[in-house]
Amino acid sequence: MPRAERSMVPDATPTSYYGHPILKAPVWKWPIPTYLFTGGLAAGTALVGAGAHAGGNRLLARRASLGTLGAVAVSGGLLVKDLGRPSRFHHMLRVVKPTSPMSVGTWIFSAFSAAAGATAGAELLAGRGKRSRRGARALGGAGLGRPAGRGLWPALAGAGHLATAGLAPALATYTGVLLADTAVPAWHGARHELPFVFAGGAAASGGALGVLLAGGGPGPSERGARPRRLAVAGSILEVGAGQVMRRRLGELGEPYHQGVAAILSRGSHVATLVGGAALAGAGAFGAGVFGAGTTGRGARRLDVAGSAFILAGAALERFAVFHAGRQSASDPKYVVGPQRRRLVPSAAPA
Amino acid sequence: MANADCIVIEGSNMAECHPVGFQWVMEAKRRGAKVFHVDPRFTRTSAVADSWLAIRAGSDIAFLGGLINYVLTNERDFRDYVVAYTNASTIVGEDFADTEDLGGVFSGFDPETRSYDQASWQYEGGVAPAAAGKREQPTSKGDHSASRGEQHGSGGAGIGIAHADVKRDPTLSDPRCVYQVLKRHFSRYTPEMVEEVCGITPAQFHEVAEAICANSGRERTTAFIYSVGWTHHTVGVQYIRTASILQLLLGNIGRPGGGVLALRGHASIQGSTDIPTLYNLLPGYLPMPHAGVDDDLADYIDNNSADAGFWGHMDAYTVSLLRAWWGDAATAGNDWCWDYLPRITGDHSTYQSVLGMIDGWCKGYFVVGENPATGTANGRLQRAGLVNLDWLVVRDMTEIETAAFWHDSPEIESGEIRSADIGTEVFFLPAAAHTEKNGSFTNTARMLQWHHKAVEPGGDARSDLWFYFHLGRIIRGKLSAAPGAPADRDRPLLDLTWDYPTEGPLNEPSAEAVLAEINGFGPDGPLSSYTAMRADGSTSGGCWIYTGVYADGVNQAARRKPTWEQTWVAPEWGWAWPANRRILYNRASADPDGRPWSERKRYLWWDEGEGKWVGEDVADFKATMRPDYQPPDGATAEDALPGTAPFVMQADGMGWLYAPNGLVDGPMPTHYEPHESPVANPLYAQQASPTRQIFERKDNPSNPPTSPEYPYVFTTYRLTEHHTAGGMSRTLEYLSELQPEFFIEVSPDLAAERGLVNAGWATVVTARSAVEARVLVTERMQPLRVGGRVVHQVGVPYHWGWRGLSVGDAGNDLLVAALDANVHIPEAKVGTCDVVAGRRPRGPGLRGMVEAKAARARPAPEADSTGERGAGG
Amino acid sequence: MTLLAGGSGGGGAGGYGSQERMGFFTDTSVCIGCKACEVACKEWNDVPADGLNFLGTSYDNTGALGADTWRHVAFIEQPDGGAGGAEGAGVGGMRWLMSSDVCKHCTSAACLEVCPTGALFRTEFGTVVVQEDICNGCGYCVPACPFGVIDQREGDGRVWKCTLCYDRLRGAQKPACAQACPTESIVFGPLDQLREQARGRVEDLHTAGCDSARLYGADPADGVGGFGAFFLLLDEPETYGLPPDPVSTTRDLGAMWKAAAAAAGSLVAMAALAAFPGRRRRGR
């Protein structure tokens, strides 16, 4: 019934207007949290590619460059999907606006896409000369050819790896600002942690993809070692920063324990931790910690499973953050409570 | 209004229904005025008032009577004003007996006809009983009294009681002087009785009583504002009388910030009483001639004009009207075409017509700008009439419920009636909206404002002016084309001045030409004042009170000079009748010597140097009439009133605290219970108004008073978001979305009692029908303690119907047709009902539910309480 | 491509040149809940209808501001008369608050600042307006607004809100809602003047014993730099569905970018560590 909203001294149960939300929850649908994931993935994979390139792992470098490009392409598709029509994306390029993380992000993403495209192209061309004259076959055989040697294309590829890797950290973390720079309580309140969560997620997912792309290989010098380390480190950061974020949010962290966000949140942490442990295990196998008798096949299985878990975990975390944000925006108490306490600090709940 | 020091809004939800006019209440409040709202519901008006008093619907006379009693017993009246300007000192005839002595009826009551012989109500001496009888008593030739209540609506009757003939006691001590009669009449209306009847606590009562007394007198004024919360009652006219008495006692009439302000309804409803769509009035409140009584013009004038005051010139107004209508065909030789006017034989008001349709003698019906199928009390009765017609013409902007009754109605839904069985031929004619035509609106302040066409009407839509003009033109064409000499009966049509110029692509008659005709012409062109009207045929004028609106050949109603370019009275914005006067009876704004009562409230005053009345407004009387003027013997009309008589339309020139004539239900207001009430009348043995008009028929059944089957009071009203029967709002999406569904308002207590849930469904049941609505449970509805028990009130906004975007059952299906005897307005503001949770039955189940309940409520013949409580029941 | 300054800050909202900053003072103490403002706004701006929904929330059936409701009248029933003295209280101290909400045209307008396309801009009147031909429906402004004002229109994708009747202002006319308001609850004028007037009104109300009157959004030092459309309320803002202490999210933008930089640094560090671990074995 339309009973009065009783006005009272600010307390733990703030008043509202018929319980209606004060804020408008983000209107974004699944493409945006998915993009948060694929963008991070692209960034992480770019780092893997650059690392591989630097470490001389030409095969992984090339595969990672293509993986990066793939993730970027999907990301671009998702952004266009979110806007409804491709032409609408062009409006983003009208201006450069430092106060708009989305504008900044658009330029980062555009530059990154260009770099990723160039890198992948250079990698392909670098590997092509000796194998095939036909682009299609080059593509078809992508990743299978021999690593590029000296020459123009390999040099360009190297520069490309450097450029993408240089932009990758920005691509991976600007999305934290993108979400934080809103009135959404669970996002804005997490403005110090969100970039770390997303950095961790980028590293974890990029590393995990790197592990998959690297392919199996026994012995101490196996090709997936570096990405695996990145993935494990990323997982730790992602989960660690995520936990810190949830705790530091205090009351605003409640949405992570409610509704869809709770399921996603728990799923993400479990998946990331399991995946991280599996990769760590696989790394240990590879390093022969369990003795030389352990087979490469077991390690590879662990690698594949662990990577899949990490990828899933990183994706789920983005959805968890997204939904927790929506939920916090839809409940007026997360708007009124903290603001009230800001106005009247003594009213803070004991 | 902005000048009031205290405003009592009672019987009106002004903020919701007159939001634009309400700015002046807010302005008054800003200037420090105290605002009260007395209403059964806490509304948007209550929300911005200083204080709200919850009142039981239908009990206002007890409350206002209590205030009168308070003023009189505490001698808080504005004595100088009362003695000089009201009939307080006038001695009432010896034969008069009060309700106090006769168990709730006045002397002269005839239980057989349930009507009064008013002879015993007259003043002592001065009254020619024959004259009074001729005019005000029911004659043997028909129920004329019933059709007379509304006559002289611009000022009240004033007949046979010319100022000079009346006996007075200026000390107000004579037991038969009006002051003492009034005091005795209201002596039992104590604060405790007010609480018993209205549910208003003594503390609340005192708050209002003190506020209005403190804000009246020389220095201050109080305004009362009402609307249909007062008029929609079987005693509606007496409600307004009660407020008028109170305001006269407090000296609040004819002064800035005072008055009893009626807020009229539809945009030009004031205009449609001035130039009426009522059966018993001619333009300018000239009464419609009665068959066998007003046989020739001289009879009519003799019967209806007054010896003193401005009604003394009725002959000039009437002859000018006849000249406006029939032009040169109206001559002294043919009594100015007097016989062309139709005559009435009794009550021909709307319900009589509807019953006539059901009973088969009324066969055709024009419905123009009305939606009775949902908008009029007892909707089933209305629709029962429609199905029985030969033909029906509906002119409206959309196919409203009244036009669609033959294929879309509750009776068709329930299976009672099939379209195939309805013989009525329906003509639906699209009407142009006000934005699509020129014309004037006359608003609540009697002000005419011109509106200009913004766009041409679309499609086949035409203005009503177009329709009637061309209909007349075609009929006249056919009549004159008929072979042979025209029949006598066709002459009134053929002789009409029907020569309005037309303009534009649609041949739209010129509305301004019509306005000019209404204003009237004299030998020198457009008249500038009704005082220029003559009875010798040298002038014409379609409505005497509007004369001046086209003065100098200029459309004065179209004036729009901004306020900041003129005085605060803003006389150059539009044009107000009569004579562009903004406050009526403004002589009362000065003391008998012609000085302002106070500087603060000065308005008009006598300037000895200039030898005339000066001030802010047009004086109500001759501007050069000295305050000490005494009429010489043999003076007539306005010259027969002294310079101290402000109420220039009354023959005695006085404000009437006691009305010796003009009303068919009593010279003083008396609290009667509504026709349907859950409680017995605590004041009198007489339960409801003895003269109320009721139709005891199977299709108009009443809920018996105090019946436990119908324990709750319901009241019907408006919401800002919708307009009346809904044809203009439920069809528009921007309005419909604001109040999308029919709902009722109930208190949390009643909700608990009946298991109603907010936003859920409820069904309201009366003996007429049952309607379903969404429920708004709100503390704004509060149960009242009345007559020793708790009375719950249910709020029923009446806008809905089953066509348009926002659809729902019609609240009017709940109401019975029980009318005020003076003006035949149904008691739409109060009835009894039951409320049950959930939706109503569909199909035949609906009638089953309604009739079973009615059968349980029907008193066994021997226990018929109504007979014992007085006539009617 | 243009480099856009954020458009934030007091200077940015001050109007251009000789044009004063224009705004609204909505005095809810005189609002009669007639909704003329809602309807006038829709009529003038051709805003689509919102659907027929009976909400059961007093007389409010529109619910909230949104893409299709640019003025929204809130109705709050308080049987106990609310806190801080009941203005208009009768039997049982009943109070019924009504308030017409609208876009605040913030001095520091988060919606405008985060808009990546420049569709949202600051007009010469200091108001915040969406250019419907430039908006690409990215939706970023929606969660950025601390009042939940701006919203996306379904099936259209673009966002809509009060324009403060930019077209009418350019034609030297009052905004439609203010023009329609019968009680001058909506006062339109130069912001400085309105603030002055509002302070006077609060004083008057306090003198009249209405202690609960307070201004909301009239302080240029508040979290959004003061509202271009501010209010006189009779109860706490949250009672009306308004945030008690709104802050423009972009106030913390610097800190956010710093956090992002640090996080980016951590990412670089992780990548570096992974690529060149201390006990690195020779790779292929």
Ligand SMILES: Nc1nc2c(c(=O)[nH]1)N[C@H]1C(S)=C(S)[C@@H](COP(=O)(O)OP(=O)(O)OC[C@H]3O[C@@H](n4cnc5c(=O)[nH]c(N)nc54)[C@H](O)[C@@H]3O)O[C@H]1N2
């Ligand atoms: N928005 C809008 N405005 C309108 C109209 C409309 O439909 N919509 N209609 C126009 C028309 S035609 C008219 S006539 C006017 C009517 O204007 P109002 O008379 O103001 O309108 P109502 O809502 O019918 O009734 C007024 C109030 O009377 C109260 N009431 C009911 N019974 C009693 C009683 O016995 N005593 C007292 N004291 N109060 C009582 C009701 O609760 C209600 O709040 O409005 C005009 N203005």
Ligand SMILES: Nc1nc2c(c(=O)[nH]1)N[C@H]1C(S)=C(S)[C@@H](COP(=O)(O)OP(=O)(O)OC[C@H]3O[C@@H](n4cnc5c(=O)[nH]c(N)nc54)[C@H](O)[C@@H]3O)O[C@H]1N2
């Ligand atoms: N229960 C209950 N019943 C009531 C009342 C109440 O308070 N309670 N109030 C009563 C009162 S005060 C009134 S005034 C009536 C109103 O009741 P109605 O007059 O029956 O109802 P409206 O919906 O106003 O009907 C007017 C119609 O005129 C049409 N119209 C508008 N402009 C024009 C025009 O220029 N030309 C033509 N030809 N048509 C036009 C509109 O579309 C509309 O359909 O209701 C009365 N009935």
Ligand code: SF4
């Ligand atoms: S609808 Fe017309 S008459 Fe009624 S309040 Fe509004 S402006 Fe006045």
Ligand code: SF4
């Ligand atoms: S209220 Fe919201 S939409 Fe309006 S200017 Fe401020 S941030 Fe923008």
Ligand code: SF4
């Ligand atoms: S939805 Fe339109 S107005 Fe809002 S931020 Fe995006 S482009 Fe700007």
Ligand code: SF4
């Ligand atoms: S200023 Fe114009 S756009 Fe804004 S709410 Fe008022 S009418 Fe609507």
Ligand code: SF4
């Ligand atoms: S128009 Fe004015 S009074 Fe009516 S609801 Fe809007 S702000 Fe309130």
Ligand SMILES: [Mo]
């Ligand atoms: Mo009316």
